Structure formats: C-alpha cells, structure tokens
Amino acid sequence: MAERPGQSFGERIWAHLRRSPGAMAGLSLVALAFLAAIYAPFISGEAALLWYEPGQGLSSPVLVDIFNRWSYRRPHDLVFNLAALLLPPLAVGWWALRRWSVGRRLRWSLGLLVLATAACWAPWLPGANGWQSVWRERALPERNAAVLASSTVAGRWALMPPIPHRYDSTWQGAVLVPPGTVNPATGARFWLGTDSVGKDVAAQLVMGARISLTVGLVATGLAMSIGLLIGAASGFFGGWIDLVLQRIVEIMLCFPTFILILTVVAMLGRDVFIIMTVIGLTAWAGTARLVRGEFMAQAVRDYVAAGQVLGLSRRRLMFRHILPNALTPLLISATFGVAGAVGSEAALSFIGLGDPTAASWGALLEQGRQNIKYAWLIYVPGLAVFALVTALNLVGNALREALDPKRR
C-alpha cells in the first residue's frame, strides 16, 4: 500500500476505506442510520415543520418541540436534537477549516455539541418559578396533523414531517393495519403499518435508530475505556499487577455475559441507561486483552526507553506515546463492539427486557413474534437490525484488513 510519510492516522484509514466498496457501503449505511437518528423529529413527529396561520404568520413548531422535555424525555434525545441543529453549520465549518486535521475538526465538533448540550441543560433562564433550562417541560405541540385534518381554516397551510405520527402515539382506530393504510385521524399514511397497540411502525423505526446507536456508542465507549485502562496497566507494568488483572479479564471472558446482562437488567430495572451500562461493563474483557498485547509489545521499544530516560511521567508515556501506537486494535474492536452492543440491545428488547418507554427495534420484532402473521412487524425491524449490524461489521472488517499488520 502507498503510505506517504506525512499521512496522519485518520488519513491513512480513510485512504484504505475509500478503496474498499464493502466498507463504503457499510459507512454509508451507518451514516444513513445516524442521519435518521439525528433528524428523527423532522422525519417523524406530530409537530409541524412549518405552519402558516392567517393573521399570526409563519412558525416552526418543531423547532420549539425539540427542546420540549415532554416530547423528548431522555438526555440522549437532547443531544441528538442539538446535533440536528448543529449539523449544517458544522458541515460548513468542516469544509471551511479543511486545512485542520480530521482529529482536530472532530474534537472541535464534539466539543461544540457538548457545550450546546450543557447550555440547554443548565438552568440559567429566569422563569416564573425560579431558574429554568432551555430543555424543559413545555406544552405539547397543538399544531399537529390531527388538528390540520379535522379543522379547515381558510388560508392555513402547514408542512408536516413525512411521517406525521409520534413513535409513542397510539391510534385506536388503526391497530395492526398493513403498510400504506390511511390513518383516519390524520389522513396520513402508515408507510410501514402499525403494531398491536396502534403505533406507527415507521415512526418507531426512525426513533429506534436513536436507541440502537446510543446504546451501541455509549456501551462500547464504556467498554473501551475500561478495557483500555486495564489493558494498559496490565501490559505496561507487568509483574503482579498483570497477573491480578489478567485473572479478572479471564473471569470476564469465561462468564456467559448475555445471561448476566439479562439478570442484572431484570433486577435493576428496564431503563436505557442501565442497559447500556450493563452491556458496557460486561464487554471490555476482549479489548483489555488486545490492548495489553499492544502495550507489552510497545513497552520494550527504544522510544519508550528514551522517554523514560528523559524523565517523562508514566502516565504521559502510556497515554501520549504508547497509546497512539496501540490505537489500531482498539479502533477495530470498537467497530465490532458497537455492532455487538446494537445486537445485544435488540436481543434484550426482543426478550421483553428493553426499556418499555423507548422505541426499540427489538421490541418491534417481539411484537412480530407474538403476531406472527403480520409480516411488516417482522421484516421491518429485523432488516433494520441486520442492516446496521452488517454495515458496522463491514466497516470493522475493512479496518482490520487495512490496519492489521499481519494482513498488510
């Protein structure tokens, strides 16, 4: 492979991925899932995108609703909603600052997102009852599709999201209707049918992407952090620290994790954050092993000895000098880790241990299992999980082929 001397790690990976059609297909699918998750309120929801009321002018209820804590209850919803607003300016920024390295631009983007989340979460606005935050309980949007369909006001027009139903609204008149049926209340179509309580499957599919990706990213992030710390300590220090840590890793590797996750979630409660934490806490052992191997190999290199002679602190040596050289296996196992966590979350919901208040692909598929004749309840969520997992595995595969020194 052609490797220019000045190429950064990110650029090298990108150059490899671009050449592999499988990886590009995987990446575009993952990007699609992210776009769906980020723009979920604009794709499916009851707040109108634009609403023109004669005499009151034009308004955009959805822009208010994305800061409504009643509509989007979980913190990760706030992050995704903010990402929806920030994505266009960030895209322009990425193009404008293209002389910056990918890593630098990524750090700045994520930093901005975190800042925006903090600004919306923190109570700093003066309100009627003390300080208020931007993200708070507000009135539910009154300008929705049902109102639009039931009353005719001369001169009123509105632009609704393509799926004008929320993922958690139940439509009594339309239980288990096939794809394409018209909702009598709104006049809009259920593009992918409804489930057994009359919720729109398409809307749940879109919001389910949020849950899947959040669980995948957070659980894997947690697993990678633990695995990195334990593996680094184990490989760098060696000796009895290594012996003890390796026993712990061995225990986690031997443990049948899925049943452990099941039991703990059943005991602690069916909550998205408990689910991600438990998945993350049980998935770090493989990473720890990989990182340990890399650190052991790097620790005997000359540059480490040089660093020691120069008097660098152990922490600096470990995380600024060795870690960048050990990043490759971490990146590969993170990609497969996200795929695994997405699968675990779906399996958990499929069993009936998912968060009952969240839209999840696994829960949808479970409905399909109970109503086995209704094909759309089986294939829509099933193919969604399959597509996302395959896409992530494709990317991971391409990364491995590109970066694994043994395969180069």
Added chain:
Amino acid sequence: MLRYILSRLLLMIPTFLGILIINFAVLRLESDPLDAEAGMGGAKGGEGVSAERKASAGTKRYENLIDRRRRAGNDLPALVNLRGFLTKEDLVERLRRAAPGSGLKDSQRNQIEKETWQLGAPAVRPLAEVLADPALADLHGPASEAFSLCAYTTLYQADLENLGADRINAIRARNDRLQKQVIVYEPAARGTRVTDPQAEAKRAAMAELAAQGDYARDRRWSAILLDTGFSTFVGRLFTGNLYSETKKRYVFELIAERWQVTFWLNITAVALAWLVAIPLGIRSARRQGTLEDKTTTNVLFLLWSLPSFFVGTMLLHLFCTAHTGQPLFPNRGLSSEDSLWYSTPGYLLDVLWHAFLPLVTLTYASFTSLSRYMRGNLLGELHADYARTARAKGCDGDRVVYGHCLRNSMITMITLAAGLLSELFAGALIVEMIFSINGLGWLLLDAAIQRDAPLVMGATVIQVSLLLVGILIADLLYGVADPRLRSRYG
C-alpha cells in the same frame, strides 16, 4: 505432565472464585422486598379490627418477607458476620434510634428497624434481656416485634424433607406462638408506649421461648466467616441445596431435567456446524481467490451478521404459519403431542421434523467463525515452506493438505473446541424461546426475567466450570496435535 495439570488447576482457582463472587454480587442485587412495605404494628389495618389482630397480621406479613430473604440468603451480611457479638446495649441503642423522637428521619428509622428484624437468631438472647428489663418499658413494644421476627425459624426445603413430622410441627407451633407474643404499642412523643393489657404475660412467654430455643449455641467466632451471605451461597451451591423459589424445585434437579432436552439439540447443532464448516473452510482455502472462495466468504459474512432472533422469527413466519393450508413445519416443541404412540423410526422423523428449524437457527451463525478460522489457518500452512517443499517433491494436493498441513492448522480449532463442553450445556436462550422448546435456555431466560437469581447463577456456575475443564483439555490436546508444544508439560 501431572505437574502441568496441577499448576493449571491451581491457576483456575482464583478464576473460579472470581466467578463465584460475581454470581454472589448479582444475587445480592435483588432489591429489598422489605422496603416495599410500609411500617407495621398497630398503625395499619382497617377500622374495627382489634389492635391485637392487626399486630399479629403485620408480623405474619413480615415473617413471610423475612422468610423469603432468608431463603435467598440475603438476610445475612455479605462477607463478615459479627452478629454473634451483639449485646443488650447494642440492641437498646438500635431500638432507641428506630423509635419515634430519636431525631432521625423516618426513612432512616425504618431502615434501622428493618435491619434489626433481620438480625436473626443471634439477636434473640439480647432482645430477651431487653424485654426482661422493666426499666426499658418504653422499648418493649418494638423489642417484642423484633424478638418474634428474629426468633422465627425458617423451614427450608431440606428441613421439610429431613426433619421428622413431629419436629416440623413443633417448629410451626413455635412460630405461631411467637407471632402472638407481639406487645401492642403506640408511638409516643419520645419512644413508644405499651398499651397491651397482657404485656406481662407476653414478656414471660418470650423469656421462656428464648430459654428453650437453640439460640444458646455459642458459635459466634465460627459465624464470623462461616455464617455469611457468601458462605451460605457457596455452601448451598456445593451441597446442591440451591433452591428456586419461582419453580419450587431444587436448582440442580431442574437443570438436569431440562438439560436432557437441550443436550440433544446442542450436540446435533454442534456436530452439524463442525461437519459443514470445516470442509467449507478447507475448500475455500484450497481455492483461495477464486469466485467460489469469494462467494462463500461473503455469504458467510452476511450470515454471521444476521441476528438469530430475527432469523428464528422469520423462519417461524415463513414456514410455521398457515398462510394457505397446512404450515410446512410445526411451530412449537420438539415432538408431536401424540408422538409417544409412534414407532421408533416414526418418532425419530417426528423429532427431526420439529427440530429442523431450531437447528438451522442454531447453526448458521457458527458456520462463519469456524470456517473462517479453518480457512485462515490452513492458508497460513499452505504457504509455509514445508508445504512448498512437499509439493516440489511431488506430493499431490490432497496429500499436502490432509497429510501435512491439516494437523498443523488444528491448533486454533482446538482453542475453539475448548468452548464446546460448555456450549453443549448452555441452552440457546432465544432460539428455545422462539420455538417454544422446553429446554435449559428457555428455563434460564424465564428465570432471569422473573429474577430467580439462584437458578440463573447455579446454571452459570456449571457452565463456567465446564468451560474451565474444556480449556484444560484443550491445553493437553495442543500437545497431541503439535509435539513441539509438549515440552511445556515439563
């Protein structure tokens, strides 16, 4: 050789201990059922019921809850039990802190009160001393409550089986008697006030009960480590006394029963997976780079990414649902209801018919990893110098592959096979649920959902032990496959 095995076994002890600790931690996760209930005593109950009856009913309810905690082993401290050293003064302090007007928050008082109730047998004597002291009359009400709950004897399943009927009846009568000795009281500004006209008689009865029971046994030193939550769990595990409350059965009995179903399913699935995947891997490796190789690799990759719960549901939808006329395959169980009356070949066919779709769901995913490893390893060997030499000397392809390279590429396969033993045991949770197969997997899934931790943890310990044994066997097999590795055995 023996020394090698021994050293490996020694290294497994900490691992096994760690597994036990994780299991134990999960068992202890169970939320406190006592917290779910509000305070007891005379305060609760409908109008028109005597205070006496209400107190008795309240004690009964808490007896049941404490009984449940004891059965789960959750009433004992996790690792160190110092309850044998409780004195009268300790209990007076606890009761005072739990009494109204102690200055603590209601929730804290509640917590202390409940902890006192769970102290069990070691607290009986000190509590009797509190009750015998007329100067502590303001504490007699709560102390009598605590006394009746601490002195309550739990009849475990093993006791019901082993103790004689007389003894069991005696214990039951005693528990009933204890329940009636709660002194009725009401909260006062500071502490409580006894309102029970029969308080004196009850106190005398309690003193008598405390004297005659087996609470006198002085084993507080040994109890420090041996009478703890963890030691109880380990003890029950190794004596086979782990008991499932939801299924009302001994855990290991239940597991053995369900495993008979799972075992046949698993062994067929594993055999199928290896029989298909190994030749597939060999074939792919020998035709590296051809269209066939690429197609196999890609198809297997897609199969690997398919979640099994989706495949199972899909198969159920496609083949087990009556879209038009009779469905192709049955949708539940492993045999027809009337299959006992079939002839032997008929029965086997029936089972095969039932097991076909579950087997497909169980095996498709393992094809990929197995054949991928096989292909990768064999490729490495085929490109090795000795293989080229063999070919140069005129060995034909089959001989090179099967005579020379296969054995060397078996090392990784042995590593994979190390997990086989535990795989045969572990039920396929989701597949058994989808196809309603009454095996171990479904049992455990059900147990996990119903929070039946002893059942899940019992199965987990067996599975992990089998995995450790498998790893040990694999370690020994490495030497068989590759004589160079034998030097490790020393």
